[in-house]
Amino acid sequence: MAMAEFRSFREFYPYYLGEHRHPVCRRLHLLGSTLVLAVVLVAILTADWRWLLLAPVVGYGFAWIGHFVFEKNRPATFRHPLYSLLGDWVMYWQVLTGRRRP
Template sequence: MTGLLTGSKLGALALFGKGLWGLEQVYREDRGFCGTWSERWREAGEFYARTHQDPVNRALHIVGIPMIAGGALGMVALPRWQPLWGLSALSYTAGWGLNLVGHAVFEKNAPAFADDPLSFFVGPVWDLQHLRGKGRAASTAPLQAATQTVTHAPAGEPAVAR
């Protein structure tokens, strides 16, 4: 976070990626998780859902996460220290503020990514699905489709996904 705010673009992104990958490896090792990425995504989504029950916190996330994502994109894409870059930095910081207030004041827990690094990516997807009114069913539907196996049926009959 700080790297982007100080104008370091590639260094901040590289450090973020390396750190997130390392945290994911530690997560898998500590919990003895050996499943597929689809299973891991589902596990992270369920954890995210359990740690985001308060409606005010969820509303703050629905506003804050796009501010973070848009701000980060702006800080990476725009020339450093220009007015629009500053606006991006402000959006990024305010978005984090909304999310942290949501957890501290309303949810009364740490952000999900503090315990599960994949939640950093699962969270925005989960929030977007809820914003679109798809709710819980939508958050697991792509995972169910990705983990289904297709059985071969006799000639003339359709194959069945299980």
């Protein structure tokens, strides 16, 4: 499905899930997202905002390894950055709440 065909996140999310079929890819996304939360927490607790520079590195780094090595596809972030970011956090929440397998 091309970018122009996604008129909403609701339309995009099934595509996003289809790009995350491999369990190792999903787990790497979860690890990266958890590390992003840890980095943000450290930045807040230390009042050193330079920690935030690591957030995209750990978040996207683990996710992209999952895509390039395990899914063998191109991360959705390159074409759909906002929907992809939202998809990461929706999938993260769904795994935490037991609605989706890690």
